[in-house]
Amino acid sequence: MLELKQIGYWYDREENSLFKNVDLTFETGHSYAIVGQSGSGKTTLLSLIAGLEKPKAGEIILNGQLLSQIGLTKYRQKKVSIVFQSYNLLTYMSPLNNLLTAMAVTKSTHEGDKTYAREMLRKLGLTDEQMTKNVQRLSGGQQQRVAIARTMCCDAKLVVADEPTGNLDEENTQEVIQLFQTIAHEQDRCVIIVTHEPDVAAACDYSYRLAHHEFALEK
Amino acid sequence: MNFFKRAWLNLIAKKGRTLLLILVTSAILLFVLAGLLIRNAADAATSNAKKSVGATLTLSANREAAFKKMRASASGDSTSKPEKPSLSLTPVKLADVKQIANLDNVKNYNLLSSTSVNASSFDAISTTTSSAVSANTEDGRGGSKTFADQGDIAISGVSATALTTNFASNGYKIIKGRGILASDANTTNIIVKSELAKQNDLSVGDTIKVKSTSGSQTYSMKIVGIYKAPSTSDTAQMGPGATDPSNTIYSSYTLANTIKGSKYKNTADSVTFNVSDPVKVEAVKKAGTKLISTSKYSLSANDVSYQSVKSSMTNIKSFADKIVWLVAIAGTIILALIIILMIRERRYEIGVLLSLGESRAKIVTQFFVEMFLVLIVAVGIAGAGGQFVGNKLGEQLVAQQTASTASSVQTGGMTRPNAGGQAPGNGNAQAPSGSVGRGGASFMDSSADKTALDVQVTPTNLAELGGFGLAIVFISIVLASGGILRLSPRKVLID
Ligand SMILES: Nc1ncnc2c1ncn2[C@@H]1O[C@H](COP(=O)(O)OP(=O)(O)O)[C@@H](O)[C@H]1O
Ligand SMILES: [Mg+2]
Numbered sequence: 001m002l003e004l005k006q007i008g009y010w011y012d013r014e015e016n017s018l019f020k021n022v023d024l025t026f027e028t029g030h031s032y033a034i035v036g037q038s039g040s041g042k043t044t045l046l047s048l049i050a051g052l053e054k055p056k057a058g059e060i061i062l063n064g065q066l067l068s069q070i071g072l073t074k075y076r077q078k079k080v081s082i083v084f085q086s087y088n089l090l091t092y093m094s095p096l097n098n099l100l101t102a103m104a105v106t107k108s109t110h111e112g113d114k115t116y117a118r119e120m121l122r123k124l125g126l127t128d129e130q131m132t133k134n135v136q137r138l139s140g141g142q143q144q145r146v147a148i149a150r151t152m153c154c155d156a157k158l159v160v161a162d163e164p165t166g167n168l169d170e171e172n173t174q175e176v177i178q179l180f181q182t183i184a185h186e187q188d189r190c191v192i193i194v195t196h197e198p199d200v201a202a203a204c205d206y207s208y209r210l211a212h213h214e215f216a217l218e219k
Numbered sequence: 220m221n222f223f224k225r226a227w228l229n230l231i232a233k234k235g236r237t238l239l240l241i242l243v244t245s246a247i248l249l250f251v252l253a254g255l256l257i258r259n260a261a262d263a264a265t266s267n268a269k270k271s272v273g274a275t276l277t278l279s280a281n282r283e284a285a286f287k288k289m290r291a292s293a294s295g296d297s298t299s300k301p302e303k304p305s306l307s308l309t310p311v312k313l314a315d316v317k318q319i320a321n322l323d324n325v326k327n328y329n330l331l332s333s334t335s336v337n338a339s340s341f342d343a344i345s346t347t348t349s350s351a352v353s354a355n356t357e358d359g360r361g362g363s364k365t366f367a368d369q370g371d372i373a374i375s376g377v378s379a380t381a382l383t384t385n386f387a388s389n390g391y392k393i394i395k396g397r398g399i400l401a402s403d404a405n406t407t408n409i410i411v412k413s414e415l416a417k418q419n420d421l422s423v424g425d426t427i428k429v430k431s432t433s434g435s436q437t438y439s440m441k442i443v444g445i446y447k448a449p450s451t452s453d454t455a456q457m458g459p460g461a462t463d464p465s466n467t468i469y470s471s472y473t474l475a476n477t478i479k480g481s482k483y484k485n486t487a488d489s490v491t492f493n494v495s496d497p498v499k500v501e502a503v504k505k506a507g508t509k510l511i512s513t514s515k516y517s518l519s520a521n522d523v524s525y526q527s528v529k530s531s532m533t534n535i536k537s538f539a540d541k542i543v544w545l546v547a548i549a550g551t552i553i554l555a556l557i558i559i560l561m562i563r564e565r566r567y568e569i570g571v572l573l574s575l576g577e578s579r580a581k582i583v584t585q586f587f588v589e590m591f592l593v594l595i596v597a598v599g600i601a602g603a604g605g606q607f608v609g610n611k612l613g614e615q616l617v618a619q620q621t622a623s624t625a626s627s628v629q630t631g632g633m634t635r636p637n638a639g640g641q642a643p644g645n646g647n648a649q650a651p652s653g654s655v656g657r658g659g660a661s662f663m664d665s666s667a668d669k670t671a672l673d674v675q676v677t678p679t680n681l682a683e684l685g686g687f688g689l690a691i692v693f694i695s696i697v698l699a700s701g702g703i704l705r706l707s708p709r710k711v712l713i714d
Contacts, residue, residue: 043713047709047713051708052573052707052708052709052712053707053708053709053710072708073573073577073578073579075576076573076575076576076708077575077577078576082574088567088570088571088574088712090225090568090571090572091567091568092228092232092233092568093225093228093232097224097228101221101224101225101575102575104221104224105221105572105575105576106575106576134232
């Protein structure tokens, strides 16, 4: 589904490339973990996959189409859904409005469907009262579940997450891991998770390690 | 259209910030509105003043040319003519007057013909001071007649009293009967001053008799009205060497001509043309001058009042313009800084929206909608407050300007009498030498209401204000978000 071809990225100079000539393939129905030391460039790679940044070298191809052809804004709108360590919710809204906003922006098939959004939030353990009060009044775990619900409400087949459990306790981490597996296996999407937690990596179908500027399949 | 909803949710969620934004925006718009209001009011007042002050052209004998001629004949023919050289002024011909009256922008005209007679069936009012004053008075008939020829009653022949400066703007009023009308031509109808009427127990319908200054002729005149002059004008207004202003009788110019003699038929000492648009005075003067013989006649413009109103209004307007600019610039800077700070603080939100795939244009539009809603409320508040502030400022300005206008009119009044030496003052009450002094006074009298700034907040003002606000908001938002949006979404989100 998603192909990385000869991808390279550097910040200041090419000699200091974080990674070079990366060839990776990701398929729907599977979950992938990307692990590696802090500062190795995992987030950077993920931002390329998420269409937040252009690679310095190489091409990213989605279902045979170059990302540069699709256009990064359209790609982010329709093709990819992102979950961040810091949740990245719209802080001036309720969980419900966050979902409805995302559905409207991405023109999801469920656009404007309040009942569907409520159902998603309920499924992820939010009460009706929590759905309509400001999103910042929720706990970290609850906020991350709202972010995941937001992903589930949108149609994007590609779901990327950067340290989604980084701010969560053990219990919430397990729940979030399970949610991502559900998204990959039951909703037939492609899930790519950057993580430094062995538990998360273990739960994924595949695991890549970024070390010495190269990606190696661990599992 | 999701950005509308987001804008609304944002304003609602951050009530404190929204309120502060509304207050700051209102305050800035309030000042801009006050400036706009004063400027508009000054504009309106200027055009009103133009209309109401008006300007006149006076057609009369060319004294300068006549003086030259007199001097030439005095030196040349001094032996053959032992008598005193006389200044011969050619009366204005009615035919010429009609031609000028047909020019564009000439509203109407007033024929003036003055003479003096002696009271016969009644007594003229005499005052001791008046003779001294009358000796100083610029006597229109100058050297043509000696002082002894002056009668004690001044006859001011006019087309209609309503057209004279005295009745139109100097506060002269008909208190009984009626004024002299155009239809009084070729009649013996007159109006007399209230003091004269009172002393001689005259009333409307009475007939009085006067004698020509040579004593050879007696004329009967019928009183059709009694007029009153404001007490202040008594000293200012001096008849043609008459002993007292109360001895001035108004008649149709034809009656004055009859008394002066048959060769004065269908003539006038001078004619005042009222020009409908003061701006056109010079153009009308130019066109009119082409129609007359300039060696005999002169056509002079009098728009002193108009000029002084114009200059005082121009002062207010330039002051208001400065306020508008100053406040607009200061307001733009303040509002722009606030908006820029506000948007920078929303970098995270921009990043989230970008990561969801929202287009940059729609993000900017959301900010714009938010500020637009704030602006609508602020325009409403500023509109309500602007009425108040504008009124206060307007009052202040008029108070200052009336003072400076008064002094400018005074100087106008002071300088003109000198010019009056050349001006054709054929000894009539309407002569420019006198009328300018009074013209100044008339402007003073009415300046209070003519220059009063009518400060009203109109929908146009509010639209202007809204437009101005929108422009500031638009520029600020584009500047502020431009800085963020040209970054890659990753930089917005992560750095
Ligand atoms: N904007 C930037 N400019 C320069 N260097 C950067 C920038 N962002 C990240 N880096 C560097 O790139 C390296 C990889 O960063 P990152 O992708 O965030 O690593 P990871 O997510 O694996 O911890 C780090 O050494 C970091 O210091
Ligand atoms: Mg990272």
